[in-house]
Each structure stands twice: as structure tokens, then as C-alpha cells.
Amino acid sequence: MxxxxxxxxxxxxxxxxxxxxxxxxxxxxxxxxxxxxxxxxxxxxxxxxxxxxxxxxxxxxxxxxxxxxxxxxxxxxxxxxxxxxxxxxxxxxxxxxxxxxxxxxxxxxxxxxxxxxxxxxxxxxxxVPLYSHISDLNGTPGHYTMPLPMMNILNGGEHANNNVDIQEFMVQPIQAGSFARALQTGVEIFHALKRVLISSGLNTAVGDEGGFAPDLNSNSHALSMISEAVAQAGYCLGTDVTLALDCAASEFYRSGFYDLKGEGKRFSSNGFTDFLGELCDQYPITSIEDGQDESDWIGWKYHTDQLGKKIQLVGDDLFVTNTEILQRGIDNGIGNSILIKFNQIGTLSETLNAISMAKKAGYGVIISHRSGETEDTTIADLAVGTAAGQIKTGSLCRSDRVAKYNRLLRIEAELGSENAPYYGCLGFQP
Structure with a gap:
């Protein structure tokens, strides 16, 4: 031995x-x-x-x-x-x-x-490949799926030096037949967005996670720009592709209010949920991450009651990949999905426990990178080996982000669609 x-x-x-x-x-x-x-x-x-x-x-x-x-x-x-x-x-x-x-x-x-x-x-x-070993550790040997990517193409908040409050604006190719085709969709939209920004006289510098980081009039303006890019790339918004947000609301939560300084608005907890609900009415948003502050559990309850039957509500700062906190959320009907970041909890075993708990409770699971990344591609194997359903690993540039996508391409080619089907819209919760 x-x-x-x-x-x-x-x-x-x-x-x-x-x-x-x-x-x-x-x-x-x-x-x-x-x-x-x-x-x-x-x-x-x-x-x-x-x-x-x-x-x-x-x-x-x-x-x-x-x-x-x-x-x-x-x-x-x-x-x-x-x-x-x-x-x-x-x-x-x-x-x-x-x-x-x-x-x-x-x-x-x-x-x-x-x-x-x-x-x-x-x-x-x-x-054996790492994803195979992870599936063994997870108690699900040989059960693999290719994840639906959550691709961050426009950055704000703590990930960019601009006036956009919401931290991440993402696209998800829900109707692609494979991970490779989903990635192609994201790449084409990313490059279309660059053209849209240039034609509008806007900056095309990128933020920490590789998404564009222009100054914009409002968060709705960001969604409008992405919608135009989706159309220019030849896709149908709401059918081929849906939108996802990471509000990172704790970053602009002050004294019980949500301050959107970029557009000069201030909301109560319920008011911010209602604001997000209006955005969902205007655009095909199917996932919102950290739409309330991590400590605002009353706000989270209203947030879940209002939006949780319509879209995916993801706890990141809320749950921090911690089973004790996740169990509290499950018991109180808070959110319906968890973002998994193994450095939030600190070991692979504890990460697998959080994934298992979430799945047993019917919560969605999204495997995630961090803004400070490396060339390590373990999260790609983690997403496949646990059949998580979704992965969030940044934009379509910067090698620290693209490395994960490239690893997933290799895994899909190795396993084939019969052994590792692409989740597509089935990765969503609810």
C-alpha cells in the first residue's frame, strides 16, 4: 500500500x-x-x-x-x-x-x-480521474453529469472599479445539447457584448473574474446591454439563454438598508426584493444569488416567499458551504439553492457533506470559483463527480477562469454524453 x-x-x-x-x-x-x-x-x-x-x-x-x-x-x-x-x-x-x-x-x-x-x-x-475519485468519496460512484455553466460576462460591485452595484451579471445556455455547445454559446455572447459596448462608447476593460466592467446608468442598463448581445450573437433570450445575477447584497447593506449608489436608490429589505422582482418581470432572470444580506434572515424569508417558487435563489455569503447554517436555512425555508466554495469551509470532506445535505433537501447546488483564483481546476472535477448540476467559474477570458472550462471540455470528451449528460435547464432549482 x-x-x-x-x-x-x-x-x-x-x-x-x-x-x-x-x-x-x-x-x-x-x-x-x-x-x-x-x-x-x-x-x-x-x-x-x-x-x-x-x-x-x-x-x-x-x-x-x-x-x-x-x-x-x-x-x-x-x-x-x-x-x-x-x-x-x-x-x-x-x-x-x-x-x-x-x-x-x-x-x-x-x-x-x-x-x-x-x-x-x-x-x-x-x-482514475479526479472526478471518479470524488464520486467514490461522495458515495455516488460512476454517477456523473456535465454542469450548466453560469458565465459571468459583466462585473460590478467588489469585482470591478465601476459604478455598477450588482456584482455579477451572468448568462446560462439552458437549451444547449452539450457542455461544449453551451460554452460556445457563452463565448459568442461574450464577444458580442464587447462589440455592443464598443458601439456605445463604453469601456471594455475586464474585472477580477474576466467580465467587462464599464460604468453604466443602472443595473437595468447592464441587463439591456447583455440582452442586445444575446440577440447579436444569434440566440433567443429566455429560450436559448437565461440571465443570472449575483447581487452580493451584503456589500451594499448599511444600517438596515440596501444602498444602490450607482443609481441613487435606497431600499428596505422587502423593497430590494420587490426591485429584483421587477427586474425579473422585465428580463428572463432565472437565478439570483445573495439577494439579501447574510444576516438579514427576515429579509431572506420574504425574499424566498416572493421569488422562491419562480426562480433559483442562491445562498453564498448566507450559507458559506457550512452544514450548520445550511440546515438552519432548510428548516426555515430560506433560499432554495447553495453556492459551494470549498475554501469557505476548508476541506473536501466538509464540502461533500454540504453538497449531500443540499441535495437531500431538494436544494440546488452550484459549484463555484473565487475572485482570487489559480490554475487549479479541481472545481471542474468536483462539479462532474458530484453531479452538482451547475458551475460558476467566471467569464470567457483570463486563463484562471478558462482553465476550468477547458478541463470540463476534456472531461466531456472523455466520458461522452451517455456517461455524463449535460444538465441544461435540469440543473435549476426550483
Whole structure:
């Protein structure tokens, strides 16, 4: 039996030029696998804590040498000799070693990088693709689907230096017959949007996640621009393609109100839900993420009661991939879907638990990247291996985003439509 013989960490850079943790796990059979931790911009307050050095003389205080040292000096000693296929054991050993509720002692960035590298090493040792190993860990061996992509083509909020309040405007090709065709649709709309913006005299610089980031008159203006791009690309909005929003409402929630400074409007909790409902009446929006502040559970209840039977309502900052918080949402009828970001919780095992809980409750599942990404493509395998249904991994430019799409293309070609059907509109909740 091949076991873990070495665990080593390095400080590397993410897509925003900030340090992050990279880990290599080496097995006695000679296998070496690596993984890197992503980092968020708009983060939930209850997320697991990524450990930063706070040394202002290095990387503006964002260095991760402490997290790297925790891997090299503490986690390594705990995991050496362990069978890499014992994922739950590895993750629980790190959780116990950390001892905190939010992984703040060792750092979620340290723990997650090790957790993912262990899974990758196990898949290589077994001689199977990572998505296959993940499906085994998930208790659903051999059950795969290709996810419906949620493609962010226009950025605002914390992801762009512009006057648009809503953080992400996305397209979803619900009627494409395959993932490859869905991706083609998104690419064609993305390039059409660039032409629309240029013809309107607007900026075509991109934000953190690769979507365009122009100054616009309003959030509705953004939707109008995308609608025009969909038509110019030769698709029918509402039939071939639907729209999705990530409001990231916690970023503009102040003293009990939602301040849309870009268009000079201020809303109560119910008022903001009603505003979003009006946008849904004007445009074929089928998914809204974080349409209320993470702490505004009363607002979320109204939000769900008003919109939850019509469209997908996704909890990101609300649920932070945490089963305790998700269970509270399920019990209280809050939202109907969860965004899954494994660095919010810090281990692969806990991520799989959250996915399982959501599915059992009938909640939709969207596997997601972070704004600070790397070339690591694990989330693509996670989406296929858990048959999640949807994936959110940014726009159609920037190699840190495109890497995930390219990995999904390779997986689809490898498995074929019979073994991994494309979810399309079936990925939605409700």
C-alpha cells in the first residue's frame, strides 16, 4: 500500500497577484500531486479563515508564510504514513490539529490545499480521474453529469472599479445539447457584448473574474446591454439563454438598508426584493444569488416567499458551504439553492457533506470559483463527480477562469454524453 511520505507547501500567487498556498503531497510510490487555495473578494463573515501574515513589509500584509510553515512543520507530521484514499481521516486529523471553529489557527488556506492535494494523489494512485475519485468519496460512484455553466460576462460591485452595484451579471445556455455547445454559446455572447459596448462608447476593460466592467446608468442598463448581445450573437433570450445575477447584497447593506449608489436608490429589505422582482418581470432572470444580506434572515424569508417558487435563489455569503447554517436555512425555508466554495469551509470532506445535505433537501447546488483564483481546476472535477448540476467559474477570458472550462471540455470528451449528460435547464432549482 502506498502512503503519504511528504507534504510540502509553497507561497505562490493567485489571479489578483496576491499570495496563496500551494501544497504538494508525495506518496511512497513516487506520485506527487499539488493543489492551490483560492481567495474571495466579497466574503461571508462566517467563512473559514484564510491565514495571512499581516507583515506590511511583504505583499501589503497579504503574505502566507505562516500558513506555509503550518503545513511544513505541523500538518506534514500529522499526515505522513496515512493512506491518501482515507480522505475523511486526513481532513478530520487536520481539523482536530487546528482545534478552532473557523480553522483560524492553521489557516483554511493551508488545510484546504492539503485536503485537495491528498485527493489528487489518491486519484493518481488509484489510476482514475479526479472526478471518479470524488464520486467514490461522495458515495455516488460512476454517477456523473456535465454542469450548466453560469458565465459571468459583466462585473460590478467588489469585482470591478465601476459604478455598477450588482456584482455579477451572468448568462446560462439552458437549451444547449452539450457542455461544449453551451460554452460556445457563452463565448459568442461574450464577444458580442464587447462589440455592443464598443458601439456605445463604453469601456471594455475586464474585472477580477474576466467580465467587462464599464460604468453604466443602472443595473437595468447592464441587463439591456447583455440582452442586445444575446440577440447579436444569434440566440433567443429566455429560450436559448437565461440571465443570472449575483447581487452580493451584503456589500451594499448599511444600517438596515440596501444602498444602490450607482443609481441613487435606497431600499428596505422587502423593497430590494420587490426591485429584483421587477427586474425579473422585465428580463428572463432565472437565478439570483445573495439577494439579501447574510444576516438579514427576515429579509431572506420574504425574499424566498416572493421569488422562491419562480426562480433559483442562491445562498453564498448566507450559507458559506457550512452544514450548520445550511440546515438552519432548510428548516426555515430560506433560499432554495447553495453556492459551494470549498475554501469557505476548508476541506473536501466538509464540502461533500454540504453538497449531500443540499441535495437531500431538494436544494440546488452550484459549484463555484473565487475572485482570487489559480490554475487549479479541481472545481471542474468536483462539479462532474458530484453531479452538482451547475458551475460558476467566471467569464470567457483570463486563463484562471478558462482553465476550468477547458478541463470540463476534456472531461466531456472523455466520458461522452451517455456517461455524463449535460444538465441544461435540469440543473435549476426550483
Amino acid at each position: 502506498s502512503v503519504i511520505t511528504d507534504v510540502r507547501a509553497f507561497e505562490v500567487l493567485d489571479s489578483r497577484g496576491n499570495p496563496t498556498v500551494m501544497v504538494e503531497v508525495e506518496l511512497s510510490c513516487g506520485v506527487i500531486s499539488s493543489a492551490m487555495a483560492p481567495s474571495g473578494a466579497s466574503t461571508g463573515s462566517r467563512e473559514a479563515i484564510e491565514l495571512r501574515d499581516h507583515d506590511k513589509n511583504r505583499y501589503m500584509g497579504k503574505g502566507v508564510l505562516t500558513a506555509v510553515a503550518n503545513v511544513n512543520n505541523r500538518i506534514k507530521d500529522t499526515l505522513v504514513g496515512l493512506d491518501p484514499t482515507a480522505q475523511l481521516d486526513a481532513d478530520n486529523m487536520m481539523i482536530e490539529l487546528d482545534g478552532s471553529k473557523d480553522k483560524s489557527l492553521l489557516g483554511a488556506n493551508a488545510i484546504l490545499s492539503v485536503s485537495l492535494a491528498v485527493a489528487k494523489a489518491a486519484s493518481v494512485r488509484k489510476g
